[in-house]
Amino acid sequence: MGVYNRAPLAVERGRGARLWSTDGVEYLDCVAGISTNGLGHAHPALVEAVKDQADKLWHVSNIFRIPGQEALADALCASSFADVVFFTNSGTEAVECALKTARKYHSAKGSPERIDIYGFDGSFHGRTYGAINAAANPNYTNGFGPPMEGFHQLKWGDHDALKAAIAAPTTAAIIIEPVQGEGGCRVLPDQCLRGLRELCDQHDVLIIFDEVQCGMGRTGKLWAHEWAGMAPDIMAVAKALGGGFPIGACLSTTEAASGMTVGAHGSTFGGNPLAMAVGQAALGAINTPEILGNVQEISGYLKQQLHGVMERYPDVIEDVRGKGLLIGIKLKPNNRDFMGWARDEQQLLVAGGGDNVVRILPPLNLTLEEAREAVEKLERTCAFARTQMTA
Numbered sequence: 008m009g010v011y012n013r014a015p016l017a018v019e020r021g022r023g024a025r026l027w028s029t030d031g032v033e034y035l036d037c038v039a040g041i042s043t044n045g046l047g048h049a050h051p052a053l054v055e056a057v058k059d060q061a062d063k064l065w066h067v068s069n070i071f072r073i074p075g076q077e078a079l080a081d082a083l084c085a086s087s088f089a090d091v092v093f094f095t096n097s098g099t100e101a102v103e104c105a106l107k108t109a110r111k112y113h114s115a116k117g118s119p120e121r122i123d124i125y126g127f128d129g130s131f132h133g134r135t136y137g138a139i140n141a142a143a144n145p146n147y148t149n150g151f152g153p154p155m156e157g158f159h160q161l162k163w164g165d166h167d168a169l170k171a172a173i174a175a176p177t178t179a180a181i182i183i184e185p186v187q188g189e190g191g192c193r194v195l196p197d198q199c200l201r202g203l204r205e206l207c208d209q210h211d212v213l214i215i216f217d218e219v220q221c222g223m224g225r226t227g228k229l230w231a232h233e234w235a236g237m238a239p240d241i242m243a244v245a246k247a248l249g250g251g252f253p254i255g256a257c258l259s260t261t262e263a264a265s266g267m268t269v270g271a272h273g274s275t276f277g278g279n280p281l282a283m284a285v286g287q288a289a290l291g292a293i294n295t296p297e298i299l300g301n302v303q304e305i306s307g308y309l310k311q312q313l314h315g316v317m318e319r320y321p322d323v324i325e326d327v328r329g330k331g332l333l334i335g336i337k338l339k340p341n342n343r344d345f346m347g348w349a350r351d352e353q354q355l356l357v358a359g360g361g362d363n364v365v366r367i368l369p370p371l372n373l374t375l376e377e378a379r380e381a382v383e384k385l386e387r388t389c390a391f392a393r394t395q396m397t398a
Contacts, residue, residue: 024036035380039370057281060258079094099135113179139151225332309381
């Protein structure tokens, strides 16, 4: 189906932060599968995990115990707020599970009328029905029938509307990305996250964090919300959890998941042995002082250097924002044009985003030398953009 606006680039292989096209051109990849290849392409630990597991067992039904699934669930719970995990194949499936978990919690507690879930403008939670209704971006909902009941949107930063929504008697949950990805790398301040926790606790409203993009070490801590010193009730993760292999997970406290009893949810492929082997390897490699420290060091360098580029090219760059290695550059020229110039003129791959932003989403193990190269390529792209804008 013609649903993708693909770049004119056919990729053949990758290694680390490098991609090679079928015609042999080498690119510096600061897209990383849109924050998915957290350890870069063909990381040895992940390759070994796939090969070893492929010789043993690929798939069995979830009617049986899957030891790798139990091991990864234990590891995720040990490194987070969560007590229980449901495994999926993608981020949007993890979001669907989170939405169902929140509503089932209130139903099981005797309040089935509490179905309302509030999201925020600029958010992105995936492409399944619940996810597109939670985000309510008209580009993704138009033509797919009437809006689903019980989904509402708030304006980013409208505290009064948020307080009123949380206090409403039919509210079940708030869903939010601590750092918006597709929405243009907008960061929710730590004090706002802490305030959100306090408000929701007062009204028995659950907090769902979508950390599909901003989690798994992307901000310099394993989970983005850790910077605020608080935790959600439910969290959707995916992307870098599989390092490029399809996997997702819905994490929850025991209390929030109290309605998810036998038969309440399920998946054919979620938690399959192959995905679990890769997930264990990816989590083990990312959740280390070395990788998380590298994210903080490299992101600090990139932010500093990119602010310098912005000072030299104020006619091209309007703002530099984001957190960790989820960096957004708000542009004055069209961001899609800029992505093409970076790709074709400098062999630098960057991602698009809302609010006319390009996203810098390199592997978490990007080296200082590679970061320096990325800045140089980006600055040369700015110079080219200036000539194009002048022309």
